[in-house]
Amino acid sequence: MNFLHMTENNFSLKKIEISVSEAEKRTGRNAMNMQETYTAYLIETRSVEHNDGQSVLTDSLWRRYSEFELLRNYLLVYYPHIVVPPLPEKRAEFVWHKLSADNMDPDFVERRRIGLENFLLRVASHPMLCRDKIFYLFLTQEGNWKETVNETGFQLKADSRLKALNATFRVKNPDKRFIELKHYSDELQSVISHLLRVRARVADRLYGVYKVHGNYGRVFSEWSAIEKEMGDGLQSAGHHMDVYASSIDDILEDEEHYADQLKEYLFYAEALRAVCRKHELMQYDLEMAAQDLASKKQQCEELATGTVRTFSLKGMTTKLFGQETPEQREARIKMLEEQIKEGEQQLKSKNLEGREFVRNAWADIERFKEQKNHDLKEALISYAVMQISMCKKGIQVWTNAKECFSKM
């Protein structure tokens, strides 16, 4: 639970705590009036009194996953220069056999609850995102929030993916740092996916190893029944084998938290790529505008001087159908000059926009890098600690078993 500062209408600052405290299965009717089952999550916001540090519950409302998605999509459109925190996965992936791939499975719901809380905390602790009105309303206004978001018309403002794809390919001079960043995010995505897949298989196998030891428990018990002196030792050793076999459940549950931490950064890679894409789009736009301006200038010059330097359709039609009158030419030149003036202004502002974007985006990317290095280091440390704990448990159990065997 973090202490955060939030602005409401930029008028007052409040210290708040956010938590996603509960999950509940609900049934309702969907857009097509069909019955559906979904999970709703309780978001509680507490404001903290400055003096005594006590928190008072200020808001509490229920939201479902799709509303979180809506919020995020909104943030992506309005803050394209920010690496927007990702949501926990929509469907369970990288499962190993014991984990259910079912969205309704209580373990999955629990891990999602934690992921959603993490998302809200990350947004709320971001210096820019936390000031957003829609985010504030998400936490405080249960009814009508969806309509409010849609009224912003953010969906219309979203860049078409197709346009972005085109730009990605055809842009000539994107900032080199963004190229590198995109490449990095691609590779990061690839390596973390691989890691998660193999980890799931490792978990599967480890589960098998531990569980088979449980069979020792049973057979030692049966064997002890026919033995005189060996009986007690065997029996108690068997009990320890049972303990060993059942210890794996908790161990692997803990490891899932590590996997979730990795998954967050897997999805963060996608957010990184989105920022790069936006840059490429803006840059391409700029380049196209510059190109357009240049060609108009050339046209103007040609018309003025009467020389034709490049092959153009106009030139050809002129050759075929005869020259135009001087008046016509004058008119055209004037039009072009106006367009050129406009174009130059546009280019200027686009340039400005582009540079500002790069500056802001890069600042956030640096912030993100720090966060990533810190978080992943913490994740690795906690993973190592988990392994250490697992080893210690193993040593304990086998030492106990050895003692029992020694009494045989």
Place this chain on the structure above:
Amino acid sequence: MSGGPPKALPSTGPQSLRDMPHPLAGSSSEEAVGGDSTPSPDLLTARSFGDKDLILPNGGTPAGTASPASSSSLLNRLQLDDDMDGETRDLFVTVDDPKKHVCTMETYITYRITTKSTRVEFDLPEYSVRRRYQDFDWLRNKLEESQPTHLIPPLPEKFVVKGVVDRFSEEFVETRRKALDKFLKRITDHPVLSFNEHFNVFLTAKDLNAHKKQGMALLTRVGESVKHVAGGYKLRNRPLEFAAIGEYLDTFALKLGTIDRIAQRIIKEEIEYLVELREYGPVYSTWSALEGELAEPLEGVSACIGNCSTALEELTDDMTEDFLPVLREYILYSDSMKSVLKKRDQVQAEYETKLEAVALKKEERPKVPADVEKCQDRMECFNADLKADMERWQNNKRQDFRQLLMGMADKNIQYYEKCLMAWESIIPLLQEKQEAKDDSVEKKGRNAKNSEHTVLTHRISSFVTELSLLIKASDWVPHVHLSRQRSPRQVILGSLEAGVSRQTLPTRLCGRLAHSLRPSLQSRMLLEGGKGDAFSPVGTTPG
């Protein structure tokens, strides 16, 4: 040396039993050697030692002496005393130094058998001979023949499926050597078997094959007689204790079989776990190459997982080599014990039947009782030997399993300790602050080496990635049937071939798509940019 028949040279050929003095005899060896002539060289004959009615080492009972029961119980006490008092141990046998022999007909392994003994049965205090598995097999058969009332320890399995197991691999040979060593040590520890003539020959003869050919049937009296026990007698009442032993052995073998299966299953699961670990570790390495500040921590984790993998491999090897074979031996042991029990049943059956027959006939006093008495003799001897051996076996079994299971626990503890050490050692590495490792500096350094070629390849590959993502999201090609089996690349090509309406894509983009997926044209595609622009021509190889 007293006069008499010349003493046979040591370690060549057998020494006839009559030349062997009784271990507990007070007389000196020299006196006994070359001593009295006795009637039948093949059978151990009785000797009178005055008031000591002792059973001679190979179990033969002096005829016409006091009841065997008291003698056997006396011997039992002696046997147990021998066991508990380590200082009375006077025979040490070791199996080591396996060597491979390659001959024209076959290839095989021999082992060196070293014997150290102060016993008078051995002419020299020390012997060193070479034996192969065949020889051990011969010894065991001979022991079974000559000591049918005793439990003979098992040998490791004779047959090995060729192609599955390498008979000459270090691990296999070492496992076998240990088992053969155990076999001989068990015999050495046995108060009766260790004095067996065949055993002596095995340990001492320079040329065992020559001796084998001679085929001297040095059976004990009981052995001889048991050999000739006819089967087919029905057993009336199995004494409770032997019934209990039989039941015990049945359940015991069953449980051991289960444990063997469980152990094998565990090893199998551990090996599969190991396979995954060996893929898991290196992924952290790959990741580390992408990072700046995280590079060292990630590399550390990768190395750590590597160490754990090695530790696991050692564990599975140990369990395969040390644990499983001993289990299997005991299963074989209990099998051979069951057949000895059966023989005992037969001996008893014969006795009971004959006794019954006598009870029916009232005449023929003098002759029949002697015959029946012989049977009774046999049976009681057998029972005594078996009981004694069972007690010894139970005791040894307890110690063997105690050692075996403690060993298993130990190996697992060592495995976890190795892993613990690996993980604990990287915690400080993970926690330490990385100085001045800037991500961008790292990447810049790396990219400076890259030519424009790589940059272009990146653009192509990320282009295709982007496109694939779009198709996945079904953003703009709604009427293309997305089949799971086809990769996005194939879908792109397919949709182009199917003549997707140009309205769904900007015309130029469509054309570029077609080119982009034909590797040979990739470089040209880059050169032919938009209106009049051009990349500098690069000699790109189709990526």
